[in-house]
Amino acid sequence: MSVLSFEALFRSAPNAYVVLAPDLSIIDANRAYLELTGRSLEEIRGRRLHEAFAPDPRQPEAGPSLLASLDRVLQRKKPDTLPVIQYSIARHTPEGPVLEDRYWSATHTPLFDEHGEVSAILQNTSDITELVKAGHGPSASAGQPPLVQLEEGVISRALKVQDEGDQLRRLFSQTPGFVCFMRGPEHVVEMFNDAFRSLVGDRPLMGMTVRQCFPDLEGQLFIGLLDRVYESGEAYVGRRMPISLRQQGGVLEEMFVDFVYQPIVEVDGRVSGIFIQGSDVTMQQRSEAELEEYRLHLERLVERRTCELQQSEADRQVAEAALLQAQKLEAVGKLTGGVAHAFNNMLQIIGGNLQLLRRNLGTDPVAQRRLDSAVGSVERGARLASQLLAFSSRQSLQPQPLDLADLVEQMVDLLSGSLGQGIDIQLDLDRQAWPVLADKSNLESVILNLAANASDAMGGRGRLLIRVARHSSHDGQQVLLSVVDEGCGMSAEVRKQAFEPFFTTKRDGGSSGLGLSVVYGFIKQTGGSIELIPVSRGGTEVRVCFPRHPDSPAAAGGRAAPEGPAEVDMQAETGGLRILFVEDDPTLRMLTGEVMAELGHSVYLGETAEEALDQFDRESFDVLFTDIGLPGMSGLELARRVREKLPGLEIVIASGYAIDVRAEALDGVHAVLKPYDIERVRALLDGIQGRLG
Known part of the structure; x- marks a missing residue:
């Protein structure tokens, strides 16, 4: 069964209703009202009530009485009733409009907007002309006494009103929002719909006070608000109000509701009850x-x-x-x-x-x-x-396990003599620090270099702290070497450029600018790190971290020292060796060739590795003496190529830096460090001659 809308109910209601705007213009009227007054909706809509139905000049008090009642509704915001008012209605006849004396009973009820202001007035009009005239003359209907006819009319209207009430109750019950009516100061529940029952759960309601129905509401706002609305007669609108009610099983459940408490005001202005209407917005909330x-x-x-x-x-x-x-x-x-x-x-x-x-x-x-x-x-x-x-990391290192704390302690006398009496050297050495794997001479040079820089930063006077300690980081276990001075410190820009080659802050030309860059190159080659840290009290801390050396006694990963003059038999007699000498620098090639010739050897000169290989294809030699840096094919590659062809040939490689011949897979090759002197060359060649017999 479809649910009637309020508008359909309004249109079909047997009681006469008209809706007025606050300025008393007619907004709408139902069919019963139009039939009662003999008007069409188009004829009266938009016109003021006292203009659409002009009062009879013979009854001047009728118009003011009606307007006064409507004004009371607007001022008091409460319903107002006119029990009896004589107000003539103009009927349209073929002879023209005819005024017909009529008696009315009217109730004017205010309709409120969401802000509690009167937005319209609902007038409920009943034609009581028959009741008023009942004792003033005989009826023209079937000879029945006037009062009998009146009773039948009243009963008929009552039945119509009962039917209208049944429709209102059905609509009340089936409306989607929850509604409830509570009467009296104790708020006795007299009417509610299914939605209200779903909201509050299965509990006794009808005929009980709100406090009896909802003991779990004590301490919440809702009962107090009911009392306030009943006493003041003013409506209350609540938005997203939290409410806690016990449901089946005694579980206290929090919900959220939108609601309106609307007081029901009687004709005498007394509040008889409260109409509650609202929606459960828990899911939305x-x-x-x-x-x-x-x-x-x-x-x-x-x-x-x-x-x-x-x-x-x-x-x-x-x-x-x-x-x-x-x-x-x-x-x-x-x-x-x-x-x-x-x-x-x-x-x-x-x-x-x-x-x-x-x-x-x-x-x-x-x-x-x-x-x-x-x-x-x-x-x-x-x-x-x-x-x-x-x-440039082209200097091959000779790493060995070193106790950094012992090394620093052994260098104290050397540091004191180098830095002068104005520098107070203080040591903070962790004797439990792990050994490190490093080239000793280069590590000593690093310590001397850092100490000299610290002394310069302090102007030759101040406290110099050298610390050795264990250190752990995301890179693993390390040994920390820290050199701290009390100088003027470094700016961020200076710290940024400090490791760049040839950068110096000294203006007297007494520095090459290579000190820290050489330190940086050695530390990086050793696998460590270096950092410049400003000291809060002034000065700079140079923090160097070396990886901990593995516990094995051997220097893991260390390179073998290159073969040098110490391994050569210095007493061997010089003989004539056939030497192929390869050098790209013409002056050095001529000079070294003369030195070897003066030592009694036959020397054949070559400029490139390619020339040397061609020469080996044509002649035989006792010794290949080559520089490492040649254009095109390097001296190392030349040595490998020749070794493949002539495994027993003596090979000497000259370089400006030490070469680890074993790492280069050239075991047995002699390495000589440039610049070399005549005596070293003599000793080297004599040793070769002695082995060749």
Whole structure:
């Protein structure tokens, strides 16, 4: 069965209803009202009530009485009743409009908007002309007494009203929102619908007070609000109000409701009860709460992801800066290695000529002193070239297990003498620190270099702290070497450039700018790290970390020292060897060739590895003496090619840096470090001659 709408009920109701705007213009009227007044809706809609039905001039009090009742409704916001009012109605006849005296009983009820203001007035009109005229004359109907006819009319209207009430109750019961009517100050439940029963659960309701029905509402707002609305006669609107009610099983369940408490005001202005209407919005509230929680969760995810992206970008920038720095140092290292190689060649030429001059100089002491000074300069230049090669990571190291704390302690006297009396050296040494695997001479140079830099930063006066300690990080177990000064410190820009080759803050020209860059190259080659840290009280801490050496007694991964003059038989008699000497520098090639020839050997000169291989195809030789840096094929590759063809051939490789021949798979090959002197060459060739017999 379909549910009648309120509009359909309004249209078909047997009682006469008209809806008025606050300015008393007619908004709508039902069929019973239009039939009662003899008007059409189009004729009266939009017109003011007292204009659509102009009062009879013979009854001047009728219009003001009607308007006064309507005004009371607007002012008091309460219903107002006119029990009896004489108001003539103009009937349209063929002879024209005829005024017909009628008696009415009218009830004016205010209709409120969501803000509690009167938005319209509902007028319920009953024609009581028959009741008023009952005692004033005979009836024209079938000779029945007037009162009998009146009773039949009243009974008929009562039946119609009962039928209308049945329809209202059915509509009341089936409306989707919950509704309930409570009467009196104790709020006795007299009517409710199925939706209200679903809301409050299976509990006794009818004829019971609200406190009897809902003891679990004590302490909540709802009962107090009912009392307030009943006492004040003012409606209350609640939005998303939380309510806790016990359901089946005694479980206290929280719900959320939208509702209106509407007071029922009688004719005399007294509140007789409260009409409750509302909706259960629990699911909507929970959905919105879940949506809000999901939104907050998404915001947290976005925030976390944003932080991760920002951190990733920061890490990328750091990695990019480190890569650029490494690439720059690698490029400078390659350049430095090439410069050092060329520098070694020049030193070799100068040193070789000085040695030849020494052989022919005689006993002039002044000339001998000057020659010694020149030779000393060549040796210092060779050490500088060695530093350059160490920076470029082309200097092969000879690592060994070292106790860093013992090494620092052994160097105290050397450091004190080098730094001067103005520097107070303090040690903080962890005797339990693990050994490290490093080249001893280079490690000593690192400590001297860092101590000298610290002394310069303090102007030759101050406290210098050298610390050795165990250190653990994400890179594993390490040994920390820390050098802390009390100088003026370094700016961020200086710390950024400190390891770059040839960078120096000294303005007197007394620094090559290679100190820290050489330290950096050695530490990186050893597998360690170096960091410059500003000290809060002023000064700088240079923090160097070396990986812990494995517990095995042997120096794991260490390279064998190159074969040198110490392994050569110094007493072997010189014989004539056939030597193929390969060197790309023409001056050095000619000079070394002359030295070997002067030593009594047959020397054949070559400029490239390719020429040397062709020469081996044509002739036989006792010795291949080659420089490591040749254009095209290197000296190492030349040695490998020749070794494959002539396994028993003696091979000598000259280089500006030490070569680990075993690592190069060239066991038995002799390595000589440039610049080399005549005596070293003599001893090397004599040893070869002795082995060849």
